[in-house]
Amino acid sequence: MRALLPDKGLGKLLLALLAGGFILNFFMQSALLNMNIYSVLEWIGEFYGLYLAGGLLLFCGLLVCSMLLPNPYIGPAAAGLLMVITGFAGYQKLSTTGEPLFPWDLMLLKNAGEMSRIAQGMVSPLMLATAALLVAGLTWLIIKLPKQRISLQIRVLLTGVSASAVAGFIFLVGSQSQIFTSLKYENIFWNQKVNYSQNGFLFAFAGNLRQNLMEEPEGYSRDAIAEIAAKYNALPDVPAAAGKEEQPNILFMMDEAFFDPTRLPDYQFSEDPLKFIHQQQGKVPSGLMLSPEFGGNTANIEFEALTGMSMYFLKDGSIPYQQRIVKMSSLPSIVSILKERGYRALALHPFDGTFYNRNRVYPVLGFDSFTSEQDLEHAERMTPAGYITDKFAVEEAVRQLKSSREPAFLHLVTMQNHFPFTKGLNGPNTIKVQGLPSAYTDEFETYVQNTKLTDEALAYLQQELKTIERRTVVVFWGDHLPALSAGIYRNAGWDKEPRLKHETTLLMMANFELPAEPLGTLSPAFIGPEVFRLTGQSLPAYYKLLEQVRKELPGLSKNVLIGPDGERSELDAAQQLLLDDYRMVQYDMLEGENYAQSLLF
Incomplete structure (x- = not known):
């Protein structure tokens, strides 16, 4: 031994x-x-x-x-x-x-x-x-x-x-x-x-191992939530822009890393990569979405859009899907609101369903079914190594909407435009870009080619909407700007412009007439109430609260605050009171006792 x-x-x-x-x-x-x-x-x-x-x-x-x-x-x-x-x-x-x-x-x-x-x-x-x-x-x-x-x-x-x-x-x-x-x-x-x-x-x-998403607001209690609920329940519904006909299908299309690359100054494109989108802007409700993230953390934009909650109140670096929601049994959301009104709730993501724990989070939010990459065996890809295309994702979304007997809410999260932006990953680049350093040309032209494919998928979707019998409204937005090399943004002068690096395309379409009104710059948390307003749906007290916040601060993020008249550096007393109510309700639903579920929904 x-x-x-x-x-x-x-x-x-x-x-x-x-x-x-x-x-x-x-x-x-x-x-x-x-x-x-x-x-x-x-x-x-x-x-x-x-x-x-x-x-x-x-x-x-x-x-x-x-x-x-x-x-x-x-x-x-x-x-x-x-x-x-x-x-x-x-x-x-x-x-x-x-x-x-x-x-x-x-x-x-x-x-x-x-x-x-x-x-x-x-x-x-x-x-x-x-x-x-x-x-x-x-x-x-x-x-x-x-x-x-x-x-x-x-x-x-x-x-x-x-x-x-x-x-x-x-x-x-x-x-x-x-x-x-x-x-x-x-x-x-x-x-x-x-x-x-x-x-x-x-x-x-x-x-960070023991961090909560939020600190408890002073005065939090059931009575405090009940007082907030009474205040906003007493408000009248926002006048509907559409007549109260049959309940429409609602399709959320959150497009991975999509923004309008032609917004970058001094870059010249051999052709417009977003011909359809640019043609539609001004004809339908459109504007910009103020993303709380840059280059990643897709789940946080999704969290805002589905729950109406804001990343503004959460601690830096938070990912609610992974830190909190995955541990919950239920959470009020646009999904649960629409299900109570007779909707089928469908989720579609053409990638791995366990990313950000979506396979566990979606049931908490109330989705009836979730289709992921594993369920799409014969999905179309531009190349064998590429992601599933936006065109195929749109085709699958339309197929599911048509097959539903009830009105359907379908939440689609695409994958086509995710990095890496490797030349040839989604087929040959057909658009040339001048004005940027040669070291970035292939990368940026590849991304621009991706956006062109998304634009074509949206044009296809517009045509397919005409084949759906039920009234259907589509809300399309990019979740965040792409994680392109920093030099591409720096060369365009965007390295010191936080607002520009957080604004993505926001567009609504339908197979019925929508008012051609500008949406301005809008945080994803306010998309739900806007859709309800345009489709003539009554607003629960929670959405009335969001509408009041939206009137004062349509762009609410830690990176920039946007009021009705542009950027703001500080809040006035009325805005602060609104955000105090908003914060209290959000804490209640995420970290508190969730009194809001019975009082504001």
């Missing part, structure tokens, strides 16, 4: 793990600060206490991994590799969407296969080669290091101490302990970019 690891050998192992902890912490900070070593050193100089505490935390984590397996090197090597992958993932997310990596992002690990499809082309050959060399180097090192054994007693002792230290760290970070505040730690949950840049990755990430 081999001798127990001598004190000298154990000491070397502990020193190696300690050094590994600080090296990994340095790397995680580098990934957070755009791989800028100077910025990391500046951060360490100012927040050295947080860096030391983070290094010790990672040391304890590596030590736990070391003691759990007979070979004391395999566990730390695997954990270190996982941290490196996490750092690169955070770096890539920050580069793409401008947001750091949050704990709830890790829920997408269950979709690793689909994520690899989405990320194709984003991981360079150099990164893959570096990863392969790192794995090979770690494997060689583990083989070459002397085979050692550590006694069970020492393993149990070190595991218990280090695991307790890790658990204690997470608890103390979440409870805002003075131990860490003395190190300049402050959980700035209301501004996650500052939270991560000031506290560092480890403290910010750990501090």
Whole structure:
């Protein structure tokens, strides 16, 4: 039997793990600060206490991994590799969407296969080669290091101490302990970019593990919700623009990463990629949708449109689908409102149904059925590796509407325009664009080609609407701007214009006449009441509240506030009172007792 690891050998192992902890912490900070070593050193100089505490935390984590397996090197090597992958993932997310990596992002690990499809082309050959060399180097090192054994007693002792230290760290970070505040730690949950840049990755990430979506408003109670309900129940319905005939079908078409690329100044297009949309604007209700996100987090735009709630009130980085709704049994929404009025509620998403937990969230919202990529075996793709086309998604939506005997609400979330914007992914590019740096030409022309295909799908949809017997209204909007290279927006002068980087196309169509009125810039939370108004549907008290907010702040987001007369830098007293009511009701439905379900719906 081999001798127990001598004190000298154990000491070397502990020193190696300690050094590994600080090296990994340095790397995680580098990934957070755009791989800028100077910025990391500046951060360490100012927040050295947080860096030391983070290094010790990672040391304890590596030590736990070391003691759990007979070979004391395999566990730390695997954990270190996982941290490196996490750092690169955070770096890539920050580069793409401008947001750091949050704990709830890790829920997408269950979709690793689909994520690899989405990320194709984003991981360079150099990164893959570096990863392969790192794995090979770690494997060689583990083989070459002397085979050692550590006694069970020492393993149990070190595991218990280090695991307790890790658990204690997470608890103390979440409870805002003075131990860490003395190190300049402050959980700035209301501004996650500052939270991560000031506290560092480890403290910010750990501090988010126990975050709620909202803090409880002062005065929250059933009586407070009842008072709000009485106020808005007493308001008259908004006058309907359409006669009260049969209940119409309603089709929401939320188009992935769609916006009007011709809005970018100084770029010249060989032809208009959005011929149909531009022709329709001015003939039908149209405007701009103010997205709460940029480059990603599609589920948050969907959350606003379906629930009428606003991301404005939620903590930075929140994804309600993954953090809260997936744990609920029901939640009032446009789906539940229409179901009570005799509608069938259908959801359609031509991609993996488990993304953002849609397969679990949709039943909570009240959908009767959900069609995902797995149910679309013979779906059309422009190329074998491409996403399912918007044209096919529209065809499937029309088929489902026609097959419904009852009025139907169908919520379609497309996938065709998702990155990567790899030349040839959706067929050949037919539109040339001039005026941008050559390094971005293929990428941007590929995206423009995608929008052209969407425009053609909408033109097809308009024709198909005429074949549907029941009155049908379509609401089309882009969920957020695409995650194009930053240089494309910067070259167009949009890098310092938050409003422009959050406005997407909003358009309504129908197989009956709609008033050709401009919608202005509208947050997705207000789409439901607008559809009800145009189709002559009565408004529940909750939608009357949303209508009042919309009159004062049709564009409500953390990035920009838009009033009836343009952007606002601050709220007046009446607007603040409206938002106080809105916040109270939203807290009640998401984090509170949900008194609103019986009082405002």
